[in-house]
Amino acid sequence: MKIGIVYVSKTGNTEVAAEFIEDGILGKYPFIQVRTMDIREGEVDVEFLKECEAVIFGSPVYFTSMSWELKRWFDNSFRVNLQGKLGAAFVTAQSLTGGTDTAIMEMIRHMLVKGMLVYSGMSGKNRNHFQIGAMGMGKNLEASREELEAFGADVAEKTIEISRK
Numbered sequence: 001m002k003i004g005i006v007y008v009s010k011t012g013n014t015e016v017a018a019e020f021i022e023d024g025i026l027g028k029y030p031f032i033q034v035r036t037m038d039i040r041e042g043e044v045d046v047e048f049l050k051e052c053e054a055v056i057f058g059s060p061v062y063f064t065s066m067s068w069e070l071k072r073w074f075d076n077s078f079r080v081n082l083q084g085k086l087g088a089a090f091v092t093a094q095s096l097t098g099g100t101d102t103a104i105m106e107m108i109r110h111m112l113v114k115g116m117l118v119y120s121g122m123s124g125k126n127r128n129h130f131q132i133g134a135m136g137m138g139k140n141l142e143a144s145r146e147e148l149e150a151f152g153a154d155v156a157e158k159t160i161e162i163s164r165k
């Protein structure tokens with residue numbers, strides 16, 4: 001089983017969040033092959049993505065939107081077929097009310113256009129959080145570690161559940 005984490009990070013926060021999510025997946029499901037892929041570093045491996053059962057997208061919030069680099073990736077990757085795969089989204093931001101929801105919704109819209117099955121990560125430990133996706137506060141990401149790890153584990157659990165059906 002494979003899960004890809006595709007993200008943009010300029011000052012490192014979203015990268016750390018991606019690593020927390022990866023830790024959360026592997027901490028509970030060490031048999032899953034997880035790859036974090038930084039768009040700015042050209043790390044996205046399309047062949048790996050095609051083999052994934054789930055793909056998690058991450059972005060910093062830029063003026064209440066996803067980053068333009070992730071938008072560009074979606075725009076340029078219309079031939080990357082992710083149909084039927086589970087999708088989930090996370091952002092990092094400076095402010096709780098700084099557009100985290102709107103940025104996540106933009107990412108979700110792109111996943112829907114790709115025919116992905118979108119999952120919020122809202123069950124188990126995150127029952128009262130992450131109603132549409134996950135978020136970490138950029139200035140103190142360590143405070144979000146536990147939630148981001150739980151989000152990763154939760155997405156992995158749902159991926160396993162769906163794949164067994």
Ligand SMILES: Cc1cc2nc3c(=O)[nH]c(=O)nc-3n(C[C@H](O)[C@H](O)[C@H](O)COP(=O)(O)O)c2cc1C
Pocket residue numbers: 008009010011012013014015059060061062063064065092093094095096097098099137138139
């Ligand atoms: C151009 C720009 C626009 C930003 N706009 C917002 C915003 O609208 N709301 C918010 O909460 N944070 C905003 N931020 C803060 C970033 O979302 C936050 O610092 C994020 O964690 C950066 O992620 P990175 O370190 O992975 O690049 C903005 C930062 C930049 C550089």
